[in-house]
Amino acid sequence: AAVRRIDARQRLALTGTPVENHLGELHALLGWAAPGVLGPVAQFTQAFRKPIEDDGDRARQGLLRRRVAPFLLRRTKTAVAADLPPRTDIDVAVEFGPAQRRLYDTIRLAMDGRVRAAIAERGLGRSGLDVIEALLRLRQTCCDPRLLPAAMAAGCAESAKLDVLAELLRTLLDEGRTVLVFSQFTSLLDLVESEVLKPAGTTWLRLDGQSRDRAGLVERFQNGEAPVFLLSLKAGGTGLTLTAADSVILLDPWWNPAVERQAADRAHRIGQQRPVTIYRLVVSGTVEERIRGLQARKSALADALTDESGQSLGRLTLTDIEALIGE
Numbered sequence: 001a002a003v004r005r006i007d008a009r010q011r012l013a014l015t016g017t018p019v020e021n022h023l024g025e026l027h028a029l030l031g032w033a034a035p036g037v038l039g040p041v042a043q044f045t046q047a048f049r050k051p052i053e054d055d056g057d058r059a060r061q062g063l064l065r066r067r068v069a070p071f072l073l074r075r076t077k078t079a080v081a082a083d084l085p086p087r088t089d090i091d092v093a094v095e096f097g098p099a100q101r102r103l104y105d106t107i108r109l110a111m112d113g114r115v116r117a118a119i120a121e122r123g124l125g126r127s128g129l130d131v132i133e134a135l136l137r138l139r140q141t142c143c144d145p146r147l148l149p150a151a152m153a154a155g156c157a158e159s160a161k162l163d164v165l166a167e168l169l170r171t172l173l174d175e176g177r178t179v180l181v182f183s184q185f186t187s188l189l190d191l192v193e194s195e196v197l198k199p200a201g202t203t204w205l206r207l208d209g210q211s212r213d214r215a216g217l218v219e220r221f222q223n224g225e226a227p228v229f230l231l232s233l234k235a236g237g238t239g240l241t242l243t244a245a246d247s248v249i250l251l252d253p254w255w256n257p258a259v260e261r262q263a264a265d266r267a268h269r270i271g272q273q274r275p276v277t278i279y280r281l282v283v284s285g286t287v288e289e290r291i292r293g294l295q296a297r298k299s300a301l302a303d304a305l306t307d308e309s310g311q312s313l314g315r316l317t318l319t320d321i322e323a324l325i326g327e
Contacts, residue, residue: 004032018072023049026068034071085275087268091292092164094142094283100158104141104286107152111137112325124318134325138287143188143252159195161251161281166196168279172247173202173227180242181230182263183251186210189230192251197228208232218242237263243271250280253288257295290324 013033019026027044030037038044048064051057096104111134118130140147145156165181172179183189186208197204203226207217214235221229222244229242237259245267250260260280268276282288 022053023064030068030071037067037071084268084270085272087264087276087278089264089278089280091280091282092168094160094164094281096160096283096285097158099156100141100145100160103145103154103156104138106154107137107141107148108287108325115321115325119318119321124321131321135287138325139252140185142283142286142288143183143185144191146191147185147187159191161283162191162195164281165192165249165251166200168249168281169196169202169228170200177227177247178224178245179228179247179249180236180245180263180267181228181249181251182233182236183230184233184254185252186232188251189232192230202228204228204230206230207236209235211235214240221245231263231266233259233263236266240266241269241271242266243269243273246272246274246276248276248278250278253280253282253291253295255291255294260295287324294320294324 011033013029015029018029024041024045027038027041031041039047048060051060052064115127115130115134118127137148137152143161144159145153146159169179169181181189181192183192189206189208193204193206196202205217205221205226205228207214207229209232211217217229218240220226221242224244229245231237233254248264248267250263254260264276264278268278280292282292
């Protein structure tokens with residue numbers, strides 16, 4: 001609201017992600033930069049958001065693309081830095097052990113019942129906290145049962161993701177690679193330190209919300225002080241140049257593919273001389289696999305806007321929730 005009151009003859013909005021989660025974000029940007037182009041919010045929602053987001057209406061998608069085309073200039077990284085080395089994305093399948101699988105299935109069933117009851121009683125719009133908690137508990141179980149409240153963890157000692165991470169890091173470091181490791185959960189980074197890096201005698205640096213000297217940590221990593229840099233996605237996902245790394249490990253998938261892309265781009269950016277590999281650790285047969293499907297839909301929505309072929313839960317539908325938590 002404050003920026004709309006600025007009296008300016010010319011307006012310019014600069015963003016790397018005009019559409020992260022839904023088309024309403026595009027309306028908000030152009031509503032300031034080019035007032036009136038997309039009409040009132042209610043009209044835009046009825047004419048474009050619902051047909052495109054809910055029904056996949058390609059005709060409406062094309063109409064919106066043509067309407068905004070004169071106001072958008074898109075410069076992709078490959079266009080700006082054509083000499084960047086190649087980037088490879090790899091999904092690493094993680095398989096639960098029997099105990100962790102039983103724990104996950106038990107929590108999924110309990111959370112599924114709780115969410116359905118909440119929606120039946122209060123409706124989808126007022127059950128957001130129940131949905132968020134259910135998805136959080138399932139994601140924590142995928143990462144490591146020790147992230148759960150003790151009563152829910154049921155003493156499960158298995159951690160398939162840390163086992164896979166330890167093996168992957170061992171291979172990469174033996175090859176002389178330098179690695180960024182991202183997670184949403186600082187408590188998972190704690191476990192990576194104590195369960196993976198310390199036992200292997202690996203030196204590392206870490207940047208999260210508690211870090212004081214961001215620039216100093218980046219400089220130390222860029223100067224080769226440690227082969228592994230642990231980063232929380234929120235604190236280290238943007239605004240950093242970490243071209244000393246040629247490998248990026250994303251420990252836990254998030255809803256918005258743009259957020260993951262921004263994290264991976266800490267290494268794959270101007271100044272990088274080596275090919276970069278992005279590894280995503282995804283637990284098979286869990287909410288993490290289903291999040292990857294949700295990411296694909298969000299990417300398709302953003303790509304469709306510019307005719308080149310989002311951390312909010314605000315646009316999750318009942319169908320989305322059933323796909324994430326249900327059988």
